[in-house]
Each structure stands twice: as C-alpha cells, then as structure tokens.
Amino acid sequence: GAVVSQHPSWVICKSGTSVKIECRSLDFQATTMFWYRQFPKQSLMLMATSNEGSKATYEQGVEKDKFLINHASLTLSTLTVTSAHPEDSSFYICSASEAGLYNEQFFGPGTRLTVL
Amino acid sequence: GIQVEQSPPDLILQEGANSTLRCNFSDSVNNLQWFHQNPWGQLINLFYIPSGTKQNGRLSATTVATERYSLLYISSSQTTDSGVYFCAAQGGFGNEKLTFGTGTRLTIIP
Numbered sequence A: 001g002a003v004v005s006q007h008p009s010w011v012i013c014k015s016g017t018s019v020k021i022e023c024r025s026l027d028f029q030a031t032t033m034f035w036y037r038q039f040p041k042q043s044l045m046l047m048a049t050s051n052e053g054s055k056a057t058y059e060q061g062v063e064k065d066k067f068l069i070n071h072a073s074l075t076l077s078t079l080t081v082t083s084a085h086p087e088d089s090s091f092y093i094c095s096a097s098e099a100g101l102y103n104e105q106f107f108g109p110g111t112r113l114t115v116l
Numbered sequence B: 001g002i003q004v005e006q007s008p009p010d011l012i013l014q015e016g017a018n019s020t021l022r023c024n025f026s027d028s029v030n031n032l033q034w035f036h037q038n039p040w041g042q043l044i045n046l047f048y049i050p051s052g053t054k055q056n057g058r059l060s061a062t063t064v065a066t067e068r069y070s071l072l073y074i075s076s077s078q079t080t081d082s083g084v085y086f087c088a089a090q091g092g093f094g095n096e097k098l099t100f101g102t103g104t105r106l107t108i109i110p
Helices: none
Strands: A006-009 A010-013 A017-026 A034-038 A044-051 A067-074 A075-079 A089-099 A105-109 A111-115 B004-007 B009-012 B019-025 B031-037 B044-050 B052-056 B058-062 B069-074 B084-090 B105-110
Touching: A006 B031, A006 B105, A017 A034, A017 A089, A017 A111, A034 A067, A044 A067, A075 A089, A105 B031, A105 B044, B004 B031, B004 B058, B004 B084, B009 B019, B019 B031, B019 B084, B019 B105, B044 B052, B044 B058, B058 B105
Parallel strands: A010 A111, B009 B105
Antiparallel strands: A006 A017, A017 A075, A034 A044, A034 A089, A067 A075, A089 A105, A089 A111, B004 B019, B019 B069, B031 B044, B031 B084, B052 B058, B058 B069, B084 B105
8 A cells, every 4th residue: 555656757858848747646645745856866855745725835945936836636746847957857756645744654756857 | 954864874785684774863753764765766665663663574673762763674685675775754843844864875795
C-alpha cells in the first residue's frame, strides 16, 4: 500500500515554456501533499505544502508565481513550472500523507526536468 | 527550523558487513523517517520512527527522542543496499516541515 506516482518521469523542454508535473496517491486519499526539489548530490528541499481544496503554502524563497501548485482532489496534486529557464532544471519529487501534516510521508519516483 | 545532521557522510563496506548510520536532530520531533534513495532517485520508506525501536528484516532503527538521535542498523550488507540513506525529521509548532539530513552514501563492495 501507500503508493505515490508521478508523471512524467522525465521531461526536456525549451526555455520559456511551461511544464506540468502530476502527483497521484494511488491507494489512499492524501489530505496533504508536498513538493520537493533535489539538486545533484544534494538533499531534498521542501518547496511547498498543499491541502486539498486550499492554496498551497510556499517555503521562503520559492516563487509561487513560477511554481504553481493545484491540489484539486484527495488523490491528485499538480506542479506547473511556468516560463521555465535552465536554472529550473532539477529533480522534482512529490510526497503524500494520508492523515495530515505529521504523519508518515510517501514519496513519488520523481520527475527529472531539463530546460534547454 | 529543526536541524538534522547525519553521519558518516560516506561509508564503504564489504558485502556481509554490518553498519550503523546516525541521525542527530535539534528539537523534539513528531515525525522521524528513514529513507533509502535508489540510483534512479526513488525514495523508499524504511522506517517511520519518532520514538522506540523497529525491525524489518536485516534493517532496524532506534530513536531516542529524549536525546535527539536516531540510529539505522544494516546487518549482513548486500550490494543492493548501496545508495544514499536519508533521515528526515519534523518537529512541532514552528518546525512543521519535514527536514532532510544531508544523507549517508553507502557503497557495498562484493
């Protein structure tokens, strides 16, 4: 149980385009979903926390107009990188929690974004 | 926010050896998780262990919340155990986000 999927697993796009990444909890309802970013050989950094039906809470330094998060249902959250630039290239990972903020988080397989 | 430190940063062992990975955290925790990140980047949940001891096969973990540390034990290492092991901690009010340590890179040599 507790499976989280992400789509796509990798994406290459041109500078200036927008990219949408989907995160789905497959076998449970996720009241809270999280988006992380990981640079090569570094740790994960939380970008934002989202609860179904409400606006996401962004971490300090994360541009909410660049990284649009929509948590439209209890099984789906999306991250849209708008007007992507090469510095947005990274590994994006989502996670989901069944019972709120402090419960165990389960992670998706990640999406590798390369912006040319 | 909560600080999370892991040691050692790198560990190279022969197949069959045992290892202990340490995670120190700076404040009381509501959530403490151990993960193994495989070569493709997938984070695999090993333990959810804000306190106490748990075992799962060759792996076990202990969190001593009062002393603010957690240990991950791997016995009889196999080459498939190679990868990066992360500890992540989440505190209470004001420390709500799950904060990751810098990881321990484990390499098991056949």
